[in-house]
Amino acid sequence: MAKVRVKTFSVIRDVLGSDVVEIAVDKPETVGGLFDVLLHNYGEPFKEKIWDPNTGEIAAFLIRLNDEMIRSTSDMSKEIKDGDKIALIFPIGGG
Amino acid sequence: MAFKYGGYIGQLLRVNLTNKGITKETLREDWARDFVGGVGLSARIIYEEVKPKIDPLGPENKLVMMTGPVNGTMIPAASRSSFCAKSPYTGSFFHSIFGGFLGPEVKFAGYDGVIIEGQAKAPVYIWIDDDKVQVKDATHLWGKDPFKTQEILRQEIGDEEIHIATIGLAGEQKAPYAMILCDIRAAGRGGMGAVMGSKNLKAIVVRGTGGVTVPNVLKVYNTAIRLNEVLSTNPAVKGLSEYGTPRNVGAMNEAGILPTRNWQTEVFEGMKDITAEVMREKVVKGDRACFACSINCTKYSVVPSGPYKSIINGADYEAIYGFGSCCAVDNIEALCKADELCDHYGIDLISTALSISWAMECFEKGIFTKDDTDGIELKFGNADGMLQMIEKIGKREGFGALLAKGTREASKIVGKDTFRFAIQNKGLEFPGHTPRPFPACAVGYATGPRGGSHHDIRPTPEKTGLVDRKVFEGKGALAAEINHWLILCDSMLLCHLAEAIWGPMKISDDTIEALNVVTGWELNYEKARKIAERQWNMIRCFSAREGFTRENDQLPVRFMEEPVPEGPMKGSYIPKETLERLKNDYFSYRGWDLKTGNPTKEKLIELGLDFAVEDICL
Numbered sequence: 001m002a003k004v005r006v007k008t009f010s011v012i013r014d015v016l017g018s019d020v021v022e023i024a025v026d027k028p029e030t031v032g033g034l035f036d037v038l039l040h041n042y043g044e045p046f047k048e049k050i051w052d053p054n055t056g057e058i059a060a061f062l063i064r065l066n067d068e069m070i071r072s073t074s075d076m077s078k079e080i081k082d083g084d085k086i087a088l089i090f091p092i093g094g095g
Numbered sequence: 096m097a098f099k100y101g102g103y104i105g106q107l108l109r110v111n112l113t114n115k116g117i118t119k120e121t122l123r124e125d126w127a128r129d130f131v132g133g134v135g136l137s138a139r140i141i142y143e144e145v146k147p148k149i150d151p152l153g154p155e156n157k158l159v160m161m162t163g164p165v166n167g168t169m170i171p172a173a174s175r176s177s178f179c180a181k182s183p184y185t186g187s188f189f190h191s192i193f194g195g196f197l198g199p200e201v202k203f204a205g206y207d208g209v210i211i212e213g214q215a216k217a218p219v220y221i222w223i224d225d226d227k228v229q230v231k232d233a234t235h236l237w238g239k240d241p242f243k244t245q246e247i248l249r250q251e252i253g254d255e256e257i258h259i260a261t262i263g264l265a266g267e268q269k270a271p272y273a274m275i276l277c278d279i280r281a282a283g284r285g286g287m288g289a290v291m292g293s294k295n296l297k298a299i300v301v302r303g304t305g306g307v308t309v310p311n312v313l314k315v316y317n318t319a320i321r322l323n324e325v326l327s328t329n330p331a332v333k334g335l336s337e338y339g340t341p342r343n344v345g346a347m348n349e350a351g352i353l354p355t356r357n358w359q360t361e362v363f364e365g366m367k368d369i370t371a372e373v374m375r376e377k378v379v380k381g382d383r384a385c386f387a388c389s390i391n392c393t394k395y396s397v398v399p400s401g402p403y404k405s406i407i408n409g410a411d412y413e414a415i416y417g418f419g420s421c422c423a424v425d426n427i428e429a430l431c432k433a434d435e436l437c438d439h440y441g442i443d444l445i446s447t448a449l450s451i452s453w454a455m456e457c458f459e460k461g462i463f464t465k466d467d468t469d470g471i472e473l474k475f476g477n478a479d480g481m482l483q484m485i486e487k488i489g490k491r492e493g494f495g496a497l498l499a500k501g502t503r504e505a506s507k508i509v510g511k512d513t514f515r516f517a518i519q520n521k522g523l524e525f526p527g528h529t530p531r532p533f534p535a536c537a538v539g540y541a542t543g544p545r546g547g548s549h550h551d552i553r554p555t556p557e558k559t560g561l562v563d564r565k566v567f568e569g570k571g572a573l574a575a576e577i578n579h580w581l582i583l584c585d586s587m588l589l590c591h592l593a594e595a596i597w598g599p600m601k602i603s604d605d606t607i608e609a610l611n612v613v614t615g616w617e618l619n620y621e622k623a624r625k626i627a628e629r630q631w632n633m634i635r636c637f638s639a640r641e642g643f644t645r646e647n648d649q650l651p652v653r654f655m656e657e658p659v660p661e662g663p664m665k666g667s668y669i670p671k672e673t674l675e676r677l678k679n680d681y682f683s684y685r686g687w688d689l690k691t692g693n694p695t696k697e698k699l700i701e702l703g704l705d706f707a708v709e710d711i712c713l
Contacts, residue, residue, distance in 0.1 A: 009345040010371055011334040050330050059330040060559040064349055069663050071560030089350045091334040092343050093555050093594060 002029045002080050006038070007064075007087040015045045025080060031063065032076035034086065050090070061090035099124050101310040102164030102613035103132070108206045108228060110221055112294050113154060113213030115230045122207050129703060131610070132163035132207060134190040135586035135630035137179035140210065141188060142633060142707070147640045151183040151286075152269050152293040154214035160201065160260070160299065161208035163588040165613050167199035167307040167386075169319040171326055172593035173609065174199060174386035176277070177585065178260075181641075182285040183293075184271045184446075184501065185521045187544055188637040189285035190585060193277045194385040197258040198588055203303025215295035220248070220261075223301045233297040237267060240439045241276035248300055260299040263441020265489055266292035270499050272446040276438060279383070279393070279408040283443045285523065285545060310615035318612045322596065322605060323389050331559075331595035335392040336382065338371035340412035340592070345370045348420075351662025352529045352558070355420040356475050357452035358518050358653055361529055362662040365425025365476075369415050374427050383408060385590070392592055396431055402479070403428040405435040416527025417448025422455060423475035432482055440489025442499075445547075449524035450498040450505065451484050453517055462511050469493040515652040521546030521643075531654055532667035533557035535570040538677035539577060541648045542692070544634045550591055553577055555599045562600075567673070571680030576601040579627035583610075586630060602627060629702040632694045635687075636704065639711040645692030648678055 002025045008016050016038075023041070025033045035058070038046055052059055060073045064087040070078055072090075080086065098105025109118045130136040137159040149155040158180045165173040176198025182189035201209065204223050211221070218233040236244050241261045249255055258278055265273035266288030273288030274281050282288075309315045326332050334342040347353040348366040355363040367373070374396070383393040398405045403426070410430050418424055418433040437444045451473075457463045458473040465472060469487065471480045471494070487495025497505050502517035502524055518525045523546035530537035539552020552574055557564040562573065580598040581591065587610055589597050596605045607623045610616060618626075638647075650669060658668040669677075682689050686698040696712045699705060 007349065009349070010338050010342040013372070014337075048328070048330075049333055052330055053328050054325055060561040062350055062558070062560045064663055067663050069350065071563070073560050074563075087346075087349045089346045090559075091331060092346050092350075092558060093331055093592070 001026050002082045002084065004034065004080055004082075004084040004086055006034070007085070009088070010091060012046070012049050012088060012090065015042055015049055029080055030076065031065070031070065031078045031080060031086070034080060035076070059090065061088065061092060063088055097308065098122065100127055100164065101615045102168065102307060103127055104202055104205055104207045104307070106206055107208050107210060108223065109210045109212070110228070110230065111213045112211065112215040112219065112230065112296060117228045117230070129626065130630060130633070131583070131586035131626060133161050133177045133586040133588045134179060134192070134582060135626070135633070136208070137161045137177060137190065138188055138630065138633045138637065141179060141181070142637050145181055147710075149181065151181040151186070152289060154212075154294070156181050156290055156293070158211040158287065158290050158294065159208060160211070162198045162202050163586055165587045165589065165609055167202040168309060168315055168613055169387050170315065170609050170613065171319060171323050171388050172390060172590040172597075173588060174388055175588040175590055176201065177588065178275055178282045178287040180287060180290045183269070183289045184286035185523055185546055186641060187521060187643060188634050189287065189545055191275070191282040191284050191287045192550070192585060192588070193275075193280040193282040194590060195258070195278045195280040196386045197260060197277045197301060199386045200258040200301045200303045202307055203305045204301055205303065205305055209299070211294060211296065214293065218295050218297050220296065220298040220300060222252070223299070225302065225304055236297045238264065240264065241441055242438070244298055245278070248298060252300065254302060257300055257302045259301070261297060262288045262291050263439065263489075265441045265491075265499075267297070268491055269293050270442065270491060271501055272443040272499070273441050274443045276441060280385075281438070281444070284445065284548065288441050309613050311612070314612045318608055322609070325596055325605070326389055326593060329595045332390065332593060335390050335592060338375060339392045339394045341371035341374055341410065341415050343412050344415055345372070351659065351664040352532065353420050354416060354527050354529055356423050357421055357449070357456040357516060358651070359456070360661055361531070361659050361664060363420035363423070365423065366420065368425040369419045369427050369430060374410065377427055378431055388590070390592065398428045398431050401428070403432040405432045407431050407434045407438070410434045413445050413526055414448070417445050417452070418481060421448055421452040421527070422481050424478045424481060425476070426478050429478035429482065433485055436482065436485040436489065440485070442489055445526055446501055446524045447485060447488055449518055450488065450502055451481055453502045453505070453513070454484070454498055456516055457509065457513055462509065462513060467494060515656070518651045518653065519547050520649050520651065521647060523547040525651065528554045528558075530554070530650065531659055531669060532664045533564050534567050534669065534673070534677055535562070535573040535577070537650060537654070537669045537674065538571055538681050539574040541650050541674060541678065542574070542681055544638055550581060550585070551578065553581065553591070553594060553599060555594060567677065571677055571682075572684045573600070574681055575684050578631050579624055580606065582630045583623060583627040625702070629704065632698065632702055632704055633707075635694055636699070636707040636711055639691070639693040640707075645678060645682070645690070648692060650674060
């Protein structure tokens with residue numbers, strides 16, 4: 001099991017209730033596994049902030065995994081480990 | 096007689112301020128079909144009517160306010176309008192776009208657009224009251240700030256529902272980056288306010304009681320309902336209603352892409368005090384929406400007392416970036432005051448902020464001392480010094496007169512290598528969206544007709560990971576297709592904040608559907624794309640006729656020579672040779688001449704722009 005610290009902003013932070021939450025991710029210990037846990041823990045309010053009902057897919061955004069930037073669209077199988085810091089760079093767009 | 100296509104009024108208003116001549120002209124059907132409206136149509140008109148190399152602040156320049164066919168219908172995120180002219184700030188064709196209610200009101204008054212030409216001898220305003228149009232004396236308004244001007248006009252006319260575009264002191268003084276305030280929204284960039292001021296035109300006042308005719312109301316209704324549903328459920332749009340554009344601040348800092356201290360770095364240590372969350376907790380009192388828009392992105396904010404007492408519609412992300420992280424000021428109330436002062440004087444917020452952050456870096460490097468800056472300790476983080484300097488820029492007083500020229504001109508005057516950290520292209524300062532880690536965004540900024548505008552290119556596809564930011568191949572093509580969806584939207588006057596449905600990679604089906612249901616056209620993607628390509632080439636032709644070439648397509652020296660020094664984007668930059676390769680990629684994809692960067696004869700003929708061949712093709 002990997003215990004990771006998840007940092008979020010604005011509307012997603014509002015759902016999670018804090019700037020940073022600690023999440024325990026059991027198998028698979030991957031970024032995708034983390035999202036499964038977040039969905040389980042925070043349910044529909046979290047899902048509607050991050051899944052697009054019109055495409056049925058997760059929105060495109062960058063994720064900061066420690067000091068590496070990865071993508072929600074291609075890196076869900078990326079492994080995570082105990083103590084990792086993960087930030088969801090979302091919502092974001094042009095001003 | 097009804098116009099051939101739905102959504103259009105079919106009539107343009109022309110006001111000659113030299114002789115107070117007012118004429119109403121039938122909109123050319125072929126120009127509507129080929130250039131749509133808004134920016135595309137304005138570009139065609141200005142190319143036709145404004146001679147090359149004229150003084151942008153002389154009577155020969157024309158200021159065109161244009162709507163689009165979708166304006167004034169129930170389609171959401173489609174309320175914007177455009178002011179276009181030859182820019183006194185960049186020397187190129189410029190389109191400055193604003194939201195709110197003024198665009199729809201012009202259509203309700205019976206016009207697709209207003210062409211303003213000539214130069215009044217004394218201050219005037221234009222009063223458009225449906226079909227009754229007058230040029231009226233504005234002597235009593237000269238010297239008044241935009242909101243006071245609006246208040247007086249509403250009282251004088253006795254109608255609270257009129258909509259007003261007006262300039263402030265900066266526009267009256269023809270300050271290069273003066274803006275036009277349109278009710279509470281700004282046509283901020285490129286000095287459109289200076290053009291207006293050069294014509295002695297203080298305000299445009301509009302009241303319309305008509306409507307917009309579409310071929311099939313039920314079809315438009317159904318499209319509007321569907322698009323509203325998409326907007327309300329799309330994750331990329333969520334957050335704008337609650338937090339407005341500042342929703343970006345925390346996430347961007349975490350990603351190492353929040354420009355800081357005049358772009359010396361892209362991580363701001365004071366970020367936690369200027370986030371959207373802090374703003375909502377401390378100053379936001381309500382939301383405001385544009386015509387027929389369900390997003391409500393504008394925040395109404397109040398600082399009730401103290402040195403930063405202010406009431407604003409904002410602050411938007413660009414204020415938080417420009418006066419916040421770029422000037423290293425971590426006080427949200429001071430940022431509200433800065434925003435209010437820009438409106439008060441009628442100056443572009445981004446150019447003002449970046450001129451000050453440039454001066455702060457000069458101060459930091461010892462190039463300026465208090466002797467140069469009218470006694471102000473112009474250090475990064477000095478909120479009060481920053482506010483004092485905004486006032487001086489607004490009045491063009493003392494050291495402010497230098498900064499009112501913008502960073503390109505100021506750095507030429509100061510010398511000492513300060514051009515290297517003037518964050519501009521073609522004279523226009525950059526918004527808070529970095530291109531250093533994003534190659535499509537970089538080439539888009541460089542080749543954009545306006546220069547440092549995030550509305551000629553969008554960082555979103557690379558910034559969200561829709562495409563791999565680390566891949567350079569194909570980024571010229573991506574930039575071109577982003578140009579196309581943007582310019583088509585700017586011709587329909589759709590809001591870029593709804594880019595998730597109008598773009599974000601290329602012209603979307605939703606954009607085409609909105610255009611088709613309103614006009615009755617049956618465009619497919621290829622036809623819509625061809626219109627957009629024609630519009631983009633039209634604007635490039637204007638620049639080429641003015642003497643612009645690929646040499647003008649640049650990035651700030653800092654972006655080409657200084658890698659991001661810290662954070663997760665550490666090491667990112669766009670070396671000069673990389674930019675030149677990206678430009679080749681972009682020009683090749685567009686079918687433009689690699690040496691000059693201009694459209695070729697073959698491309699112009701293909702797009703029906705034959706009339707421009709002899710102007711720009713050697």
